[in-house]
Amino acid sequence: MLRTVDSVHGYTIQATDDELGSVKEVYFDDERWGIRYLVVETGSWLSSRKVLISPYSVTHINDEDGIIEVSLTREQVKNSPDIDTHQPISRQLEGDYSQYYGYGNYWTGPYLWGAAGYPEYPMPDAGSVPPMSERPEDLAQRATDEQQDSHLRSSDKVSGYHILGTDEEIGHVKDFIFDDKDWAVRYLLVDTRNWWPGGKKVLLGTKWIERIDWSDSTVQTKLSREQIKNSPEYDEDAPLNRNYETELHQYYGHHGYWD
Template structure:
């Protein structure tokens, strides 16, 4: 199911024995566009400490009650590595976190979640089996880069970034849309009304982004204002379905991510 990050803001994280806190924001990586962590405000039971919850532990989302269920206990979370969410999170800290919980390192394999396409422990026959178009030298270079750097970004801090087209600004980031099965960020939700009075909200596929200037708070794409004006409008009150996605990709002449 495709949903906005804002839609899970404030959701309660329910452990196997008690509540852990509520979702404040998410961290995603700017290379593969995967939602890597939910940032959870724990409240009084853990002195308002913020903790990271990985999609590896998510077992279900209950929209009716606003609850995200995880396969963790309060004791596990209490003893987890203390990560300062006000500072950049290094790959070493992520490694310590993954080791503590027994997760895999998503950055060491060819798929979105390392050796698998979903946040689950990989099957034996998929371990070490890269896609056919993944050259060994490219994979080695990517793993080496991942070990030295971090690419985690805050959804809160990225919201509001200006979207630049080939001819002018086309809007700003209002939200992100991700798939809650593989936790991949599929689209940026763009609000065009800062340059187009009475304009509309549109979706920008993460695959269509040329680059992001994190120091200048801008997102560069090869789309034009005219393309944006004629694109299918996105209605936040209507569930995002595959027919709309097909229409969107056909409008921009882009290959679909599910092919």
């Protein structure tokens, strides 16, 4: 199911024994575009400490009650590595976190979640994953490159970033749309009204993004202002279905990520 990050903001994280807190934001990586952690405000039971909850532990999302169920206990979370969410999170800290919980390192394999396309726990057998899509030498280089830089970005901080087209600015980031099965970020929700009075909201596929510049808070895309202006409008009040996605990809001349 496709949903916005904003739609789960404030959802209660329910452990196997008690509540852990509520979702404040998410961390995603800007290379493979996966949501790697939910940032959870724990409240008084843990001195209002913020903790990271990985999609590896999510077992169910209850939209009716605003609850995300996880396969963790309060004691596990209490004793987890203390990660300062106000500072950049290094790969070493992520490694400590993964080792503590027994998760795989998502950055060491060829798929969105390392050894698999989904945050499965325990990790799948080698025979249960799809064929490798990258050459071994490319994977080795990727592993080397990613030892220092985790590419993790805060959804709160990136919200509001300006979107730059091939000619002019085309809007700003309003939200993120992700698939709650594989936790892949599929689209940025773009508000165009800062340059187009009375304009519309549109979706920008993450595969159509060239780079994010953290120094000047911008997102660079390969699209022009005219393309964005004539693209299918996104209605926030309507369910995002495959018909709309197909129309959107066809308009830009791209294959769907589901193909």
